[in-house]
Amino acid sequence: MSILLEISENVQKGAMKAVKELVNKAVADGVSPNEILNDGLIAGMNIIGEKFKTNEVYVPEVLVAARAMNAGVQIIKPLLTDENAQAKGKVCIGTVQGDMHDIGKNLVKMMMEGKGLEVVDLGTDVAPEAFVQAAVENGCRVICCSALLTTTMDVMEKVVEAAKKAGVREQVKIMVGGAPVTEEFRLAIGADCYAADAASAADAAVMLCECE
Amino acid sequence: MTERERFIKALKREPIEGHCPTFELVFYLTLEAIGKIHPSQQRFDQWSQMSRTEQDLHIAYMADSYIEIAEKYHHSAIFVHPNPGDFENTLRLLACIREKTGDKYFLMMHGDCTFEIPNGENMFAFSERMYDDEEGLKKEAQRRLEDKLRYAEKMAKHAGLLDGFALCSDYCFNVNPFFSPAMFETFITPYLSALCKGYRDTGFYTIKHTDGNIMPILDQMVQCRPDALHSLDPQGGVDLAAVKKMYGDRVALCGNVNCGLLQTGTEEEVVADVRRCLHDGMDGWGFVFCTSNCAYTGLPLERYELMNKIWWEEGIYG
The missing domain is CATH 1.10.1240.10 (Methionine synthase domain)
Incomplete structure (x- = not known):
């Protein structure tokens, strides 16, 4: 061997x-x-x-x-x-505003780092504008939003809106995931990518970074 | 027959007449439903400074909020979350509920000792310990078990107050358990089994709760002999009819109404899901109707009331 x-x-x-x-x-x-x-x-x-x-x-x-x-x-x-x-790309990740759950987010972060990505961890309870600001300041190609609660997942749509408002929607891709999130939801809010699990999220993030 | 007796019959998987019992692990929506603040949302920074009379008033207020919710929604059991949670004040709250309602309701409290999914901050360290410090982790599990059993023995000396314990350590994500079946066998099963036995020996019933996809560890959970399993989370892919078929002769089942649909589904979807749940769960005995989690903060009250209304109209044996 x-x-x-x-x-x-x-x-x-x-x-x-x-x-x-x-x-x-x-x-x-x-x-x-x-x-x-x-x-x-x-x-x-x-x-x-x-x-x-x-x-x-x-x-x-x-x-x-x-x-x-x-x-x-x-x-x-x-x-x-x-x-x-050199990292394969740079992404920022956080759990959306109002949601303090970080298990899934941390797991995704770890899988992404395992794929050679540089990950800016914004923690939990992250405001929509804070996602966008972090992406701009750190030169991140992908914003990754996590939510565990059905009551907080709607904040993801505000992240998409915040990116539009800041004029960077074309420059960053927005990925969403978490227990209540689905592909249908992703389509409805206009995000770019939905990942069903941590490993798929890492694969997708690498792909999105390579598409740059 | 009291609601308490009906609930116990459901836990024992014995035949009952009338409504299938219902309850919730937590009913946080008290302010909207009955105009009272939920006991868990109250803070008592100066509890020990209060006169006994003032403390009694707070305890009576909390007892009333539990009782009014149980009466409004025809619950058979009350899950008490004592606040403050020390032993003496726990006894006072339980006694107050009993004074006001007698033996009408089945009263339960938290009582799990087993490890749960660690939070994001501790997950790595906990996982490392499973590999690097197996004996240390087992000793910790044993200590936690002994603490809970000592508590149960103390509580058992106050006969007639508490009926059972809900074991609420969460083990599972939607996709899979946190613990592999082998890890579960090493770090959870021996202690869960001893906990259920210990509670049973001191006269308490046990309801084992966990969210998520329990299927890979379900057999082990049933072998630990809790009286009931709670949540049976459809968002974790748990099929109530299938679980009933596999284990319905060994354990009572509680839950399975889809909280995701309650929150974001259409009214038609909610109605269909509640009917499915009643149909699959009430087939045979040993079923307690409830959400697959709890009536949590942020859940639209009207959705809970819709679910409760359908159960009231259709969740009847015979």
Whole structure:
């Protein structure tokens, strides 16, 4: 088995200690940091993301896999060239105004970081204008809005309106998600993308960033 | 037969006549419904400074709000959220409700000890502990269990006040449980099982609540022997008829009215969903009609009243 495959498999198992040892060995053996990152660490995380989408693995398994991946990333980070270290894109994420639930939002953030995106976390109870302001100030391509409550999901429409009002609607894509949110709702409020789960949200965000 | 007796019969899956029992875990809409502030929305910063008379007035106000809601919507059970929540004041509130209503209602309180989905801030740390500190987490689960059972023993000495405990640790998201079935078996099942047994041995009924898709862990939950399962969340894909078919001979079922539809569906959708729920749940015995969560802040009262009206007109055995 190649060392990259071993790294990938240990990321999937959440075996942080083994991932650290294998990444150190790979570096010592002269494997390029870029390969370690993409074909070992992120490859393992991508498999976990796919399994999460199909309900084959559960949230804690995803979290410890992310922990293992990040432990490996920390080792190779100083070795990556600027070009390799560059994020695939930048997004901002938050739970909409009036809603304090952050479990789903944090999970999406983690999956997005696992995909190599830079994520600006705005926290919970985020006003529509604050989403737009953060996107403009940080140069984010995507605004991701989360809501758990049926009573707060309507704020997402105000985020779309705020982006129009600020004159940046064409520059940013707006993604929505959360327990009560559906594709029909996304269409009704004029957002660009609905994601049913954290892994799909991360895939969609990468796609939206690459479309830039 | 009192509402309390009817509720207990439903928990025991025994035949009853008349209406299928109903209740809510929480009915937050008290101000709109009866003009009283819900006990959980009240703050008593100077409780210990109050005279006993003033405290009694507050307790009577809270008791009245619970009772008036139960009477208005024909609930069989009251879920009491004591405020303040210390033991002495809890007893005073329970006693006050009993003084005013006798044994008319089944009274329950929170009583879960099992781990629930951690909040966003603690989720990572909790997940790490499941991998790195299994024994430590098990010890914590055992400590929590023992605390609850000690409380139940204390409460049991005040016979006739409390009937049961609602176990409200949430385990599931809409898509899946937080805990994998293997994790559930390690960190939840032994303690949930011991908790249900302990409560049963001290004379209390148990209603196990969780939102979301319970199907991957449902068998384990039933094996823990709660008297009833609550929520049966259709937004988590839980099919009441299917659960009834699989486990209806082992556990009573409560809930399943779709809160998403109550909030945003059309009136026709709500009516159809309530009728579906009554049809599937009342097939056989052992069913308590209610929302798949609670009458939460922000739910349109008229929607709850529509649901309650259909139940009143159609939720009748025989």
